[in-house]
Amino acid sequence: MSKGTSSVCIGWPPVQPMPAAADRLYRRPSQLRTPRFMLNKGKMPSKQLGFNRVLDGLKKRQLLLDFHFDKAAEVYEPIRNIGVGAFGIVCEAVETTSNNKVAIKKISHASATPTLARRTLREIRVLRYIKHENIVSLRDIFRTPGALGIDVYLVMDLMEGSLHQVIYNENQPLEDELIAYFLYQLLRGLKYIHSAGIAHRDLKPSNLLVNSDCRLRIADFGMAKLASKGHFDEAEEHCFYMTQHVSTLPYRAPELLFVMPEHGTAVDMWAVGCILAEMLLKRELFPGRNVSGQIKILLNSLGKPSDKLLNQIRCEKTRRLIEHFHDACRREWEHVLFVPDRVVGILLLEI
Template sequence: MRSSSGEKAAKPAFNRILDDLARRQLLHDFQFGAARELYEARRNVGAGAFGIVCEAVDRSTEEPVAIKKIGHASATPTLARRTLREIRVLRYIRHENIIRLRDIFRIPGSLGINVYMVMDLMEGSLHHVIHGTNDYLEYDLVIFFLYQLLRGLKYLHAAGIAHRDLKPSNLLVNSDCHLRIADFGMAKLALNDRLENSEEHCFYMTQHVATLPYRAPELLFVMPEHSTAVDMWAVGCILAEMLLRREVFPGRSVSAQIKILVTQIGSPSQKLKDLICCDRTKRYIDNLGEHAGWSWDEIVPFEYCESRPEPNPDAVDLISKLIKMDSTERYDVLEALYHPFLKQFHSTRITEGACPFKVKMDMADVEHLTNEQLIDAVIADIRSAADEDYPASTPTNGPHKSFSERKRTTTPSDRTGPASSSLNSSLHSEVTSTDSRESSLSDHASNYVSYLNDRHRLDEKTQITAL
């Protein structure tokens, strides 16, 4: 049935109403206070349980940025702890494959302070790349994304920091295939946990730490969370998802996820069962009975496509080394980097610096602060961070003034922003290749831009920043 002329006339008016509502919501969500002179909010681009993100413009440089708002960050201990973790990780870290904190400020709210974190704007996430169309990723792209993820983790794990919430939507990408790890609200210094066997602790561990399809058994079963191996399990799940275009362990509840893992990977050994801190979880696993598990060809079946006509046994082998029920048997980040699946990069010498020791020291304190101490620490960290210089991870055309300096003088001449980052320049500035294999792969990644854009993987409507 054809629409009437009245309906056609009403549609633009309705769209204008929606646009006006969106603008009003944006102004309501992002009230920048004194920082309004520095940043202009353009549109909301993401929302989650712990914050919202808008695309904005840095008025002094006209650069697009992402601004993450953590509303009422001091209202609850959970929000305050997440906020403090993210600030303390991102304040000092400068790495090509980790999202960069450019600025930070706070504004009083009705239920506590609102924290605003200014970061680089990325065009999309790995989730959009994987699930944006019905096409499978070529092996070269899978390898390249995996390599960058492992580079970022190598930097973090060297300081003993576990991300604890790795998933495709927290891996941000640009159309030049540059990948950055984001969302450090669950990040934690490994080896600083205390074992508990209480219903409250069991509930927290099974509901709040890591997203279910990427949650390692030691988190899911409530075992001692004792190493950065929780991230390596997630890397295996992400690699499988890049190959399959679906979650490899798609549980939608804790009990369903436990059943999937026990059925497909096999029942945990008695040694692992003895480590489970939650009696309820231990009883549930016992009630599932004994399972031998599936073969890896059944867990990660080969899917034929023109861009990937042959199976890659190395990919499945690496997944099998990462997805181990026993975390002590799981590949660490260096073992993964030197696996044959990443042989294109085995002649590459990484010359990046070490993660600052200050991050490790600050993260060690976060978990033991009281509610009042958490709030005080968040305010103190924001105040001191706002007075710091935030150097770009790539060369800039001039100095970057801190937020407190820019509040006093905000003319465009005061600061020249960082040059736009590209895969072939910024990534290679830290990596020295001894042959042409890496350059040929990165060239292939750059040529892939048109392939992504043609299929609307990273179009304007799907720009996001992870929360």
């Protein structure tokens, strides 16, 4: 997508590609001069230290054994595990025919439940047709029989780390130039998928993969969905509203959190603002740990919704919780996001 056009069809009605000029958000990556940064592989953030301990010793070796797939054993040779999520394991591997390193995401028992099957299908359908330098590329797909169903393997580009690692690396200062470059690449990738009517719905630093040359790619499209109401797959959705139980809590937009009808690509832009603030602050902007706590944090920052918006909230429990904070008042962004000498970031969040 060097010219900013989109031809994503993924089995849904075609959408109008965005004009070529729309991709010129700032400057092309080749025109930007950015410093190299080092991913601190020895000292991970606190949220990932426990994750790594789980992979130590026998458990780590056992997980690696799961990648000794039969049919593809002659093509891919697993090296080491590089991540574990709620829906799969990711390992670094070598493509024996070319000696190129790749990342292989294993989704165990992909057909065990309808929810997991839909999530797997979403990611495959989106990645199969999306081609953009700021989005991970799907190189290959294969499957093997598992104990509880089919195991699906997605072969993708290997990246050195995630934006989460960069943000919480104490030895890596995030200068404005670097933040601007990461933000530019994120918006560039989103511009592409949004032009096809697709919302990612799970943007967060750990789903933004980076290399030491500052290149960024958006990953994990398991929650991706067409944002247009008229294009919903009725067999996949029981109603014409996208579920609110998507997106990690600190990055969840108010319309998702308040269980409001119809949402679209705007939820991704909310997440972008949260990610920008996290790069500036080196902490989460809205660090809620449960739904009620997150609602309280948002109301204390943004103020209480208007009566018109309250009437659109379908969940009675959520409405009562919001009304409980009747004295919540909107705060100015310079007070919510106090970062000296970083007025540009505050202005972007205000927009």
